[in-house]
Amino acid sequence: MTGGPVLWAAVAWAVFLGAHLALNGRWWLWLLPSLLPPPLFAAVPAALLVLAWAAGDGAAGAVAGGALLLGARQCGLVPGALVRRPARPPEEGTVRVVSWNTQHWCQSTDPDPFYAFLRELDADVYLLQEYHHDEFDGTYRLIDDERRLRATFPGHRAVIARGLITLSRLPVAATVETAARRTLRVDLELPGGRGRLATFNVHIPVQLRLISPLRAEFYRAVRTRAGDRAREYAGLARDVAGCPHPALIAGDFNTTAAIGDARHIARLGADAVPLTGRLCPTSWQPRPGLRWWRLDWVLTTPGARVHSYRFRDPRGLSDHSVQEVTVSLTGPGPRTPADTRLRPRLHSEGT
Known part of the structure; x- marks a missing residue:
């Protein structure tokens, strides 16, 4: 695969997120990665999305946007609290x-x-x-x-x-x-x-x-x-x-x-x-x-x-x-x- 550093970072995060969604709560050792601060599951792909937009990298933006949507339930944010x-x-x-x-x-x-x-x-x-x-x-x-x-x-x-x-x-x-x-x-x-x-x-x-x-x-x-x-x-x-x-x-x-x-x-x-x-x-x-x-x-x-x-x-x-x-x-x-x-x-x- 070719691409810039933003795409590579987005893919790396997507791979981690995929493993997290597949193994979290199913393999005892994944208790350790799941201790990450939950807001990272929103902050990391959101930051990558901004970087992808700034770099004009549509592929990286698509990967980061998908990761943001798939990891939304992991981030601990409560939008309903605002209303x-x-x-x-x-x-x-x-x-x-x-x-x-x-x-x-x-x-x-x-x-x-x-x-x-x-x-x-x-x-x-x-x-x-x-x-x-x-x-x-x-x-x-x-x-x-x-x-x-x-x-x-x-x-x-x-x-x-x-x-x-x-x-x-x-x-x-x-x-x-x-x-x-x-x-x-x-x-x-x-x-x-x-x-x-x-x-x-x-x-x-x-x-x-x-x-x-x-x-x-x-x-x-x-x-x-x-x-x-x-x-x-x-x-x-x-x-x-x-x-x-x-x-x-x-x-x-x-x-x-x-x-x-x-x-x-x-x-x-x-x-x-x-x-x-x-x-x-x-x-x-x-x-x-x-x-x-x-x-x-x-x-x-x-x-x-x-x-x-x-x-x-x-x-x-x-x-x-x-x-x-x-x-x-x-x-x-x-x-x-x-x-x-x-x-x-x-x-x-x-x-």
């Missing part, structure tokens, strides 16, 4: 929910500002991940900070399991065992008999360990965690499908629009992200210059409606932004025989 407006909430019955990956529960920060920040968020329901400390060897150590939790949130009940915490000012109807091992389901009764909202507090395992990629252990960990992630998503899909109540599914999915597992997320429920008003929403590494990835999601199933959704600055207390939503039920939740699946409450509850 969608928040739904007007009802006068009563809305619930304020915060979901946040706490980055190992103030392991490397002062607990006082950490707890003060949690209190300042003033949510009816908190879905918090990483209630543990990192052992820096691929494992985690569970912690017990319930005394301070009770003192800080005297009006909330705490349900704790699997390194996850759900704190609720609303009555806890029940906790439900889940097939997904890194998910905590807590069903809440909305005030005034408005129905039951099932909350799924989710933390999908991260793809890799932060060790040298020159070590075989690095690739063993990627393969093992790919299997863990597949099992978590399969279990979560069964859990959500079997839930008889409107559900809010939120947490750290460690998945961007460019990762094949985003297909599983799309099947769980409606993504609330257009309500952020951001064309390119991001939630991980909130520091300037590193805001390229959205790993945290809020989803709802029929019967639950999100009225507002935003990401809040964690003020250096975590590498994840805070997800803050208001949600209500569109009608009373059903009471079906499926409720017989409810089991005793998990590990611990506060007052």
Whole structure:
């Protein structure tokens, strides 16, 4: 093939994109290339399209334009956010929910500002991940900070399991065992008999360990965690499908629009992200210059409606932004025989 450097660059990107679309979510090793910042899937072919126009290279322009169209769903851009407006909430019955990956529960920060920040968020329901400390060897150590939790949130009940915490000012109807091992389901009764909202507090395992990629252990960990992630998503899909109540599914999915597992997320429920008003929403590494990835999601199933959704600055207390939503039920939740699946409450509850 002959042609200038722009054509060669466009073809190279098209070959990479073709491999990405074919292997993403199907081959464990492709978890690594899929960690690229999603906006690159729009920025690279768009830049090549401009260069092709400037060079008068029609072939390069055609290749770059095709790559731009084919990679559009990988880039994480949300054009609907520019036109969608928040739904007007009802006068009563809305619930304020915060979901946040706490980055190992103030392991490397002062607990006082950490707890003060949690209190300042003033949510009816908190879905918090990483209630543990990192052992820096691929494992985690569970912690017990319930005394301070009770003192800080005297009006909330705490349900704790699997390194996850759900704190609720609303009555806890029940906790439900889940097939997904890194998910905590807590069903809440909305005030005034408005129905039951099932909350799924989710933390999908991260793809890799932060060790040298020159070590075989690095690739063993990627393969093992790919299997863990597949099992978590399969279990979560069964859990959500079997839930008889409107559900809010939120947490750290460690998945961007460019990762094949985003297909599983799309099947769980409606993504609330257009309500952020951001064309390119991001939630991980909130520091300037590193805001390229959205790993945290809020989803709802029929019967639950999100009225507002935003990401809040964690003020250096975590590498994840805070997800803050208001949600209500569109009608009373059903009471079906499926409720017989409810089991005793998990590990611990506060007052």
